[in-house]
Amino acid sequence: MARSFSPLSRYETGEFMFKKILIANRGEIALRIINACKELGIPTVGVYSVADRESLHVKLADECICIGAAASSKSYLSIPAIIAAAEITGADAIHPGYGFLAENAHFAEVCKACGITFIGPKAEHIRLMGNKSRARDTMIHKKVPVVPGSDGPITNEAELPELAEGIGYPVILKASSGGGGKGMRIVREKSELLSAYNMARTEAGAAFGDETMYMEKYIENPRHIEVQIVADNAGNTVHLGERECSIQRNHQKLIEEALSSVLTPEQRREMGNTAKKAASAIGYSSLGTVEFLLDGDGRYYFMEMNTRIQVEHTVTEGVTDIDLVKLQINLAAEAKLPFTQRDVKFAGHCIECRINAEDPVSFMPSPGRIEAFHAPGGLGVRLETAAYSGYTVSPYYDSMIGKLITFGHDRPEAIARMKRALEMFFIEGIKTNIPMHLKILEDEDFQAGNLTTHFMERFARK
Ligand code: ADP
Numbered sequence: 001m002a003r004s005f006s007p008l009s010r011y012e013t014g015e016f017m018f019k020k021i022l023i024a025n026r027g028e029i030a031l032r033i034i035n036a037c038k039e040l041g042i043p044t045v046g047v048y049s050v051a052d053r054e055s056l057h058v059k060l061a062d063e064c065i066c067i068g069a070a071a072s073s074k075s076y077l078s079i080p081a082i083i084a085a086a087e088i089t090g091a092d093a094i095h096p097g098y099g100f101l102a103e104n105a106h107f108a109e110v111c112k113a114c115g116i117t118f119i120g121p122k123a124e125h126i127r128l129m130g131n132k133s134r135a136r137d138t139m140i141h142k143k144v145p146v147v148p149g150s151d152g153p154i155t156n157e158a159e160l161p162e163l164a165e166g167i168g169y170p171v172i173l174k175a176s177s178g179g180g181g182k183g184m185r186i187v188r189e190k191s192e193l194l195s196a197y198n199m200a201r202t203e204a205g206a207a208f209g210d211e212t213m214y215m216e217k218y219i220e221n222p223r224h225i226e227v228q229i230v231a232d233n234a235g236n237t238v239h240l241g242e243r244e245c246s247i248q249r250n251h252q253k254l255i256e257e258a259l260s261s262v263l264t265p266e267q268r269r270e271m272g273n274t275a276k277k278a279a280s281a282i283g284y285s286s287l288g289t290v291e292f293l294l295d296g297d298g299r300y301y302f303m304e305m306n307t308r309i310q311v312e313h314t315v316t317e318g319v320t321d322i323d324l325v326k327l328q329i330n331l332a333a334e335a336k337l338p339f340t341q342r343d344v345k346f347a348g349h350c351i352e353c354r355i356n357a358e359d360p361v362s363f364m365p366s367p368g369r370i371e372a373f374h375a376p377g378g379l380g381v382r383l384e385t386a387a388y389s390g391y392t393v394s395p396y397y398d399s400m401i402g403k404l405i406t407f408g409h410d411r412p413e414a415i416a417r418m419k420r421a422l423e424m425f426f427i428e429g430i431k432t433n434i435p436m437h438l439k440i441l442e443d444e445d446f447q448a449g450n451l452t453t454h455f456m457e458r459f460a461r462k
Helices: 027-040 056-060 079-089 105-113 123-130 132-141 157-167 190-208 265-281 313-320 324-332 411-423 434-442 444-448 455-461
Strands: 021-023 044-049 063-068 093-095 171-175 184-187 213-217 223-231 237-249 252-258 286-294 300-306 349-356 372-374 381-385 400-408 426-428
Touching: 021 027, 021 079, 027 044, 027 056, 027 324, 027 381, 027 400, 044 056, 044 079, 063 079, 079 105, 093 324, 105 123, 123 132, 123 300, 132 213, 132 265, 132 300, 157 190, 157 213, 171 190, 184 190, 190 213, 223 265, 223 300, 223 324, 237 265, 237 313, 237 455, 252 313, 252 434, 265 286, 265 300, 286 324, 313 324, 313 349, 313 381, 313 400, 349 411, 349 434, 400 411, 411 434, 434 444, 444 455
Parallel strands: 021 044, 021 093, 044 063
Antiparallel strands: 171 184, 171 213, 223 237, 223 286, 237 252, 252 349, 286 300, 349 400, 372 426, 381 400
């Protein structure tokens, strides 16, 4: 979208800036970080597993180091391999992207101990927010509205029925260390309680190495609305509006939008201020996302805070004209926020579709070689991807191979652009969810903005 030059795009490139940034990630987010570093004039180090030799980030980073085997536990999650790569190349900062080590407090501590800046918040804040049950308690203490639920973790299964009774069915059991929608069970009646608890615990133990669970009221048909906040070391915290992320499958986001078409400016201000309060209450600095559930009566509840750059940061960039990755790097270098809340203005509407290498009907991953690839373009279209013609999508990593983002003056224009951009997007050789996105865009409820986290279940039945 055409914009006047924004004063919000002032980023420091001075002497105090990092000399070299190592990117501890792969795929589209590695490229996104390389882009930001190039614009800031900072050289980059790419790290890769043996499965990623042909990846674009290997070609585009200024230097590259192979850090291990294909399995991420032996490469992208290997703290010794990544720290060694930083030391060998003389990188003075590490950007973790999202996923992998991005919310690993221990990694942030190791970076610090090695004299390397972790581009993200302080380890103590990652740890606090990474434990959802503790985060919840902290928010209650700071008078941030949370979903009614258990006081702290469940310590004894005998207390389950009374707890659920007190909260009122339906309830949801959630893993304290959970993420990516794992370790959660909805319970509608007492008879299901114990088996759901045991299943969720086992799943959480296997996925996160922590079986601790807590309980919340299950909010029926909510919207998932999250607020982007940015905070510097000097105590300034600003919110950049919300993202509507209700289109999810198995608690995984598929389509995100900024802003939400349902919030009034007053609600936006109120939720924004609540998100700022949540962050500043703990002295948080860096980027962060405060996730809320919004119920049908306009009540909203804190759910969790993510302490990293999110996949869907692009839609906030679209409506604010602020480069969040450059800002994140600046904040890690202890720069002050270059704007105040009053400077932040929202313009237009922005939508992101996550393009996954998967069967659009069965949702099974579809790795393999991309035989032909044609990227859409034109006014108001942004594509973030590391895929290209001849690239092989690896079975070892996440199936998301790109993000298609469109901007419009308003929501209907952003949708129309998304539709034509998806139609122009050719990926041959593997299956993708592009046909599913096209169908969602045609859906009357989607077009009317009638979104809830149950949208996809209803859509599947249509
Ligand atoms: P994760 O960190 O695994 O993504 P979240 O706490 O962010 O877990 O929840 C993911 C999704 O699960 C939410 O977007 C929402 O759809 C659903 N969810 C979580 N808690 C509740 C709740 N109390 N009531 C209704 N839905 C919930």
